[in-house]
Amino acid sequence: MENIVNVVDKNLSEVSAKTGTPYLMLQVGMITFKLITKDQLIKVREDLKKLYELGKLLDFNPKLMNALINILDDDIGVV
Amino acid sequence: MRTIETKYEFLAAMGEDTAMPASVMSTSGYDNLGFDCGCAEMHAVNGYDVEQIASFRPVKILFKCKSHYTKVRIKGIFRQTCISEWTCKNSIAEGKTKSKKKLKMQKSEIQKRYKKVAKFFNNYKIIDYTNIGQKKIAQ
Numbered sequence: 001m002e003n004i005v006n007v008v009d010k011n012l013s014e015v016s017a018k019t020g021t022p023y024l025m026l027q028v029g030m031i032t033f034k035l036i037t038k039d040q041l042i043k044v045r046e047d048l049k050k051l052y053e054l055g056k057l058l059d060f061n062p063k064l065m066n067a068l069i070n071i072l073d074d075d076i077g078v079v
Numbered sequence: 080m081r082t083i084e085t086k087y088e089f090l091a092a093m094g095e096d097t098a099m100p101a102s103v104m105s106t107s108g109y110d111n112l113g114f115d116c117g118c119a120e121m122h123a124v125n126g127y128d129v130e131q132i133a134s135f136r137p138v139k140i141l142f143k144c145k146s147h148y149t150k151v152r153i154k155g156i157f158r159q160t161c162i163s164e165w166t167c168k169n170s171i172a173e174g175k176t177k178s179k180k181k182l183k184m185q186k187s188e189i190q191k192r193y194k195k196v197a198k199f200f201n202n203y204k205i206i207d208y209t210n211i212g213q214k215k216i217a218q
Contacts, residue, residue, distance in 0.1 A: 007199050011192040018185060026193075035197035044203045 001064060004048070009067035023073055048072055080115060080149075083167035086174040092150070092165050096135035104134040112159055117147030117166025124151070124161070139164070148172045 012023050021029075027045075030036045052068040054060075083089050106112075106124045113121045122129045122144055133141040138153040149166040153159050 003199050008196050011196050015189050015192050019189065026196075030193060030197050030200065033193065035193060036200045040200055040203075043205060044200050047203070047205045 001051075004071070005063050005067045009070055013070065022075055023070055024075065027071075045072065080117070080163040081165040082117065083165055083171060086171055089167050089171050089174075092167075096139060098133045098135060098141075101131040101133055101140075104131075104138065104140060106131065106140065109153065109159060112153070112161060114142070114149065114151045114161035115163045116142070116144050116149045117163075117168070118144055120144075124153070143169070143172075145169075 012026055015021070015026055016023055019026075027041060031038050031041060048068055049072055052065070052072060055065050055068065081092075083092055109124045111123045111125065113123050116122050116129075122142065124140070124142070128144055130143045131140055132143050132148065135141070135150075139150060140153065141148060141150045143149075146169055147166050148169060148171075150164045152162045152164055154162055
């Protein structure tokens with residue numbers, strides 16, 4: 001769970017701030033660059049969604065919850 | 080002579096007059112007419128150590144030497160003199176190449192971060208907490 005905040009959210013937020021690209025697009029970009037498979041991304045996102053729901057019930061650390069919200073945000077920045 | 084320190088000042092200075100190609104004005108008639116350059120040396124308008132970059136009306140020329148860009152106004156009908164209007168370092172005028180370098184650095188940095196995130200996604204283990212068999216993975 002530490003890695004969600006310290007690795008995924010941290011790195012994605014920095015890249016997102018530098019490039020102005022939404023998180024979701026960055027995650028899809030990893031498939032484009034063949035760093036992960038589409039199935040793996042979907043699987044992980046589904047599991048993180050479950051974790052987020054669990055976090056709401058069990059009152060997880062707000063840092064983790066914020067990181068999950070950012071990662072799971074479906075906004076792709078297109079109006 | 081004004082010294083330009085930033086890229087924005089350079090852009091503003093370039094916008095003062097309409098720039099034309101260097102070939103519009105020929106300096107061959109000026110022989111060894113010299114101008115004060117930003118590098119603290121004198122150069123001849125037809126010197127081998129300077130390059131004509133752009134021309135401006137009425138008679139202004141932007142020269143480039145080894146280290147500086149200098150905009151020079153050539154004055155006089157029978158006897159010409161050069162008045163250096165402004166100067167800046169090559170690195171300021173060629174800021175574009177620098178930013179390209181920066182962009183390249185950014186790309187490699189982004190790739191690094193991408194790899195870190197991808198590693199997390201690839202090593203992610205989906206744990207079913209209801210399954211006792213997965214206790215070890217959870218630990």
